[in-house]
Amino acid sequence: MKYYPPSNHIYYENSDVPINKLEIKELEILTEIEKELLVRAYEKLHNELNENINFDEKYLCKVHETIFAPLYTWAGKYRTVNISKEIFTKLKNDNFLKNYEDTSKKSEFIDKLSFYICELNVLHPFNEGNGRTLRLFFDMIVTYNGYEYINYEEALENNEYINASIDCMIADCEKIKNIITKGLQKSTL
Template sequence: MTDDELRQRFLYPNGTLKNKLNLQDAETLSTVEYQMVAYNAVWLLGHGYVIKSMDDFAKLHRFLFGDLYSWAGQFRDYYLAKGGTDFMPPTAFDLAVTNINQQLRTIDALKKPTVMQYAQLLDSLNYLHPFREGNGRTTRLFIQLVAAHHAQYIDYNHQDSAVITALNQSDLAKLQEFIKVNNID
């Protein structure tokens, strides 16, 4: 798919993401998206949603963003790069999903997963980057729900530029600094 085809598929002529509400002002869309996603995330966290596999990753994305975007929850079928970072080609998604499902099985078998295991999961999900938008928020919620199943919660140390650099470099040591695991019990 060419860049022009992708722009036509996903963007209004002014560059705002096409959406179900037909909001064509980027700032308004951003505000509405933030409110909807925050509300949906809080609802999920309060209802004990249990992560079992990568199928849940797509379901989470659809739940968070589905009221706004018709493509929510659908893995992309095109190449994606942002900020100088190339993400996984869609031809490799099956292998990545198998790898992440194995990570989830390993984590699920433990009483208390480690910061390193969460950092590895974060890194794997970030490189996969299966959606046009909303990957980071979906990833953080996905990992938070995995942790909740183990009576843990994740406190993400907000260092956005440092985290993005660490993710782009797959620097697990730096990612571990970004994640603080707290036990609920």
């Protein structure tokens, strides 16, 4: 389900299949390739995590590019609309959420994660792949802080995540917060 009407310039004529480097016009095949690319991106970015990474606007673009560069020329590039930098200024002021290893701060961490996920959902910065990119982006932040990847499985299966993302459009982050609260667990490693 798309949050915004598609930008026709990125799709093959009379379809909802994005124009891609492999010239694949079957959405099912493209979807399978995207799933594999997402798994590879998780592995790559997870292995690159270190204390020098800033979870900033540049990193968000890198996440998108890491997932989608093999398929799309616009991977890692924002849509051609104005994207606010204010959210990334706030994120920088929050030290890119790098100081939440202590479980006594888990509630505050969940509040911050919910806020930033909602704000970036509203920005909808990329033509396609925003949800996957944001989930990977925030999974790297939680991993950095010693947590497991957020478990979104149930929320994705029953469309709870989509409904929560839609609520973000009216500045209601409660559903996203509930998903994160259920899905955020400290790593046992």
